[in-house]
Amino acid sequence: MSATTPFHDTREKLILNDFTAQLIAEFKANDGLVGGPFENSRLLLLTTTGARTGQSRTAILGYYPDGDRVLVVGSAGGSPKHPDWYHNLLANPEVHIDLGLFAYPATAVVLRDAERDEVFARLVEADAGWGEYQQRTTRTIPVVALVQQPGPPPHAGGSFAEALKTIHAAFRRELALIRHEVATSGTLGAQLRINCLTVCHGLHYHHTGESTMLFPSLVEQHPELADVIAVLQAEHDQIAVLLDELKRLVGAPDVLAQVDELIAQLNAHLDREEAELLPYL
Template sequence: MLLLTTTGARTGRPHTAILGYYPDGDRVLVVGSAGGSPKHPDWYHNLLARPEVEVDLGLFQYQATAVVLRDAERDEVFARLVEADAGWGEYQKGTTRTLPVVALVSQPGPPSGGSSFADTLKTIHKAFRRELALIRHEIATSGTLGAQLRINCLTVCQGLHYHHTGESAGLFPALLAQHPELGDVIAVLQKEHDEIAVLLGELEKLVGSDLLGQVDELIAQLNAHLDREEAALLPYL
């Protein structure tokens, strides 16, 4: 996962999104999938207007220029992305729009002072909590989701999937190698990842219908999981 900070096209305020990414040589690739929704995500519109962005990969942050890939280059790169993760192809099948592929190219100069991995993990967790709280509030007050929050809901589902996949494949094994005493708690965290994945799949199917109970269950399980993860792992990061 990375944190992409763009400048609002209309507001001029910073906007941070949690995205899955794909390293590609000296650049990083992101896809404006928005969970296969019919509209491009806000961050994509922002970088079209102002392509100077900030990328946070956890170990360091850096300024980058966002370059939207076009035509044959976009198609070739997207095909490679689908080979790496078939989910991108499923999102494309679910919408009539062409999912944009964006290359984040680091600007010259050293990375800006990086935050610790623990701080970045807390920032990501905070963003997930905030987005789910907004989604829950709209469902509770209106009984459904507006168009933009439907996009946000699908994006959060996708973001959680990539976040947990990255932890399971990278963070957890690395911590276990250095701290075998974490074996029991990481086993619990992995079990919670699997349970949350089931809830995310069910939630994605329900977007646009009666969501409140499903969102409440997801928030309860996710908050408990994030609290446990922070308490158990942050001292080691």
């Protein structure tokens, strides 16, 4: 079930606040990873500006990748009222997102009409609990897209070596989540296909940047790296073939084997890249 389930189903506000605070603290202490019932969940911290108080308010929510944006759902457990964070972003759509490894300012866009209905149906296919929540209430449960604001990339500000390690950690984590989703899903529906295609696009973009900019620059500055870079580039080419195959097979019954192969090759490549290149970066 979604990360919002116990937040809204409990009747004791004190317990609710205590549980949320503990979960947020665990999230912050572990770069976005939590245990217990949310161990394999995508979670983010959404910080909004209070509509009445003007003070920062942070909620922890489950989210879904959706290309260059992420989606959150204002279910409030099917209660008659929208959650507070939704009222806040209606008043001020400028928000802040923390994904654990990355954090950035974003603009909240409430999906409307046909787009909202299409996306909500896709999310119900991924998690039937959203449909159950909708049946409990007469209000239309909102779906909100969080779009990163223009500016430097979320990992900017540290050394290039630190940024590379963070990017690698994000890919490892996302592929592990996809692997879990593929292994446990009874049907590889539309949202899971989007999850797979989103990470495929991200890997392609990252490897293209390395192949066209980072690798040539390193070889120019450190000719002794030529053989290492040649091996890493060959691995880029092999992974590109796997990504194309995954995009072709996504939704097929045997896609798990393809995901496992991609994870194995990618992890080996990332380990080699970090061992060989980080000392130079």
